[in-house]
Amino acid sequence: MKEDFLHYLWKFKKFDTLNLKTFNGEEITIIQVGQYLELAGPDFFNAQLIIGEQKWAGNVEIHLKSSDWYVHHHERDEAYENVILHVVWEHDTEIFRSNNSEIPVLELKKYVDAAALSNYQSLMAPKSWIYCEKQLKNCDEFLLKNWQERLFFERLERKSKSIFELLQQTNSDWEAVLFCLLAKNFGLNTNGEIFLKIAQSIPFSIIRKESFEVENLEALLLGNAGLVDAEKEDNYFKDLKFRYFYLLHKYQMEKKVVEPVQFFKHRPDNFPTIRLSQLANLYHIHQNLFSIINSSNSVKRIYEIFDVSTSDYWQNHYQFDKESPKKKKKISKSFVDLIIINTIIPLQFAYAKSQGKENSEDIIQLINEVNAEKNAIIDKFSSFGIPSKSALASQSLLQLKNEYCNKSRCLECAIGMELLKNNS
Incomplete structure (x- = not known):
């Protein structure tokens, strides 16, 4: 199991929220799970909870084991002084703040449905190419289209960084x-x-x-x-x-x-x-x-x-x-297609960004006119029922494979999240 699965469970409350108790037996009511932070510091910011009879506002930290708190040296970091709940899969040690007050612990494994856990394990089963290859064809078409657009612009953002470096030079x-x-x-x-x-x-x-x-x-x-x-x-x-x-x-x-x-x-x-x-x-x-x-x-x-x-x-x-x-x-026109994908569209995107202008609709219209690339990754996705009808699709699938599938970021991927929700 990976910690990001626990993040998913907490963020979307995919567990029994009606009968929650801390490891020491105090009742927990979740008012707000908090804002999910993918930066340094606690995982969820500004959560609101009722623990026992006391209402709390603060941060929530999530680990596989309670002892990971010390493995990650949070006891030395003031950013964790405002943690109001330590959510773990397995509780193996008590955690204290600098004033010696104990941080309440929620042992999540007691409250997660077996079906949700089974579905996660199925999604993350040993892969031959990507984890969800057998389930991809069942992905909602509307969700896939929106996710591909987001992936495409993620890829453009990455390409624009090197353009701005050249601009400085x-x-x-x-x-x-x-x-x-x-x-x-x-x-x-x-x-x-x-x-x-x-x-x-x-x-x-x-x-x-x-x-x-x-x-x-x-x-x-x-x-x-x-x-x-x-x-x-x-x-x-x-x-x-x-x-x-x-x-x-x-x-x-x-x-x-x-x-x-x-x-x-x-x-x-x-x-x-x-x-x-x-x-x-x-x-x-x-x-x-x-x-x-x-x-x-x-x-x-x-x-x-x-x-x-x-x-x-x-x-x-x-x-x-x-x-x-x-x-x-x-x-050749096929060579010009590569120029459009790798030079012209990234340049138009970066230039508009430098001018504080928005040109995403124009870029989507242009990239959809360009033929999809042909390579082993695109062919593989096609064999799983995700064909590429334009360069927007092929570029997004390259981003998906390289930045999400290869890095096992399934719970940051709209497809992975949807597959979990549909089967939870």
Whole structure:
């Protein structure tokens, strides 16, 4: 048994509340269970109880055993001086305040219905993937929809933290933040962090100034990726290398090869040469890209913005000095979907938050236009009867699995709570 189950029992009064007595035999009447706090200090704040003939207002602390009070060193913490009731599953020792008065104890196991305990044990039985996998399909559709929206915005809140960190690093330049986020997105999982460092290594003011010549943008990006270091006979390679060192001198920049970019395990269309060329062309075609993207509220419009290919050279090359059949390597719609999910929507959310504005309805409308991601986690939920019809659903399920299921936070999850209520 886990302590959060006792929190659940107390919060929702899932026990016999009519015949409650302290371990010493005094009657307990619950007026208010208190406010559930998930911070440091007692578990429930400002509860109101009648114990014996005395009315009390104060805090309630919950443990599996009474002796956990000392295990957690609450006797040394003044925050626990105002505890009026110690709720435990098993009482094994008396607890005293600093003035030597004994804290009343409620031993909860005497008052919990066997069915509620059995249902909890069933929910928390050893799992093959997640605890409630056999019961998921019975979840109320309305509850699931609302919970998924909450999970989605939880995920956005987490993503926005890294955006605000970038905003500080770029002196509040939203265009520079977007450039960094897009670079990371263009690098995918393998090269994402490397591409981000490449973007951070070039002052965005230089990207702005050089955006009118796409070859200069390619020279900067490929140069700081370490892709123009060798000696090759290829004329385009020689031109980019010349431009790179000219730009370093022009802007008095140091040569900053972060770390080698990876070609291994990538399909050719995802080679770093191709993705960096597409990124360069995107900034060559669109000036003030942040303003354009931040005001875009439809997937169709965003597809138009990212209707971008590589430079001519890369249409018949994947690497320098190695010619390949000609192919116009445009950014695919599925790749743009990832950009919308991982860059555009988090950025729009963070920007609105920075301005004190509310844009949740616009974001929900936009994310619901985007196709759901396809991966092992989404497929697994689908096999349990929870399909993903849009990216909102798939993003919420990733949040659910990573932040709740994997951490056994079932009693903080709306699905887990509902399953307990329905069977209690």
